[in-house]
Amino acid sequence: MRAEQAYRTLLRLYPSDYRALFALEMQNAFERAAEEHRVLGRPVFIRFLLGEFVGLLSGVGGEWIAKLTTDSSVRGRCLPDLRMMRPPGVPRELWFAGAFQGHGRGSLPDEVLSAQARVSMLIQRTVHAIANHDFPGARRYSHEERLAREELRRLRQKHDMGDAGNDGCS
C-alpha cells in the first residue's frame, strides 16, 4: 500500500483546480493499474512505478506551466457541474428518480422552488470560487449552501413533501 500512499502524496503537487477535477480519478486509475502490475512480479511492478512517478512529476510541471499561461476562464470551464454529478454510493436509479421528480416543478410551492434555486446558485458560486482559487469565498458559499439545504429540508417537511434525501438540486 506504500506505493498508493506515495502516489496520493505526490498528487498534492498538482494545482488545486486540477486536483479538484482529476485527483480522485487518477488515484482510482493508478490503484487499478498497480493491482494489475503487482501480480506480474517485482521487476514489472517497479518498472510500472517508475513510469508512473516520472509521468506524474512531469505532469505536475506541465500543469503548473499551463496554469500560469492559460486564461482562468478557459481552465474554469471544464470544471464539473456539481449539480449534475452523482456522488459515490448513490445508485443511478435513485439519482435520476430525483431528477425526474424535479421536472414536475409546476406543482411545487413557490417558497420551495426559490429555496431550491438558492441552493443551486450557491453551488454554482462555490464552483466558480474554486475555479478562481478564491478558497475563503468557496468555504463561505459552501457554508451558506449547507444552511440553504437545511432551510429547503424544513420547507419540504412543512409542505409534507418528505425528506427523500434528494432535494432536487444536488
Added chain:
Amino acid sequence: MRNKPASKPLTEPVLLILLSLAEKPRHGYSLMKDIESLSDGRVRLSTGTLYGALRRLLEDLWIERFEQDDTTREKQAYKLTPAGRKQLHAELERMRQLTHAATTRIRTREA
C-alpha cells in the same frame, strides 16, 4: 474560445486517446488499457500523461464528460465531441496523404 482547428499534427497520446474514444465513451483506466491494446503494447500511458492530455482536450472542447451507469467522481467517463471527431478525421486524412506520398516516392525510387 480555444475550439479551433489544430494547426500542427496531434501528439501520439492525443491521437490514441481520440481514437479510443471514437469507438465509445471510456473512463481513465479503460482508456489506458485500450490505448495499450490499440498500439500492440507499444504505448502505455502513465496516469499523469493521460490526465494531462484529457485536461487539454476538455479545454479545447474535443472531448466532454459523459454520464454512464457507473459514473462517480472516482470513475468519470469521457466521450468525443463533434469537434473532436472532426479533428480526428482531419489528422487521419493528413496521415493518409503523407503515407500515400511516401509510398509513391519509395516506389518511384525502387522502379
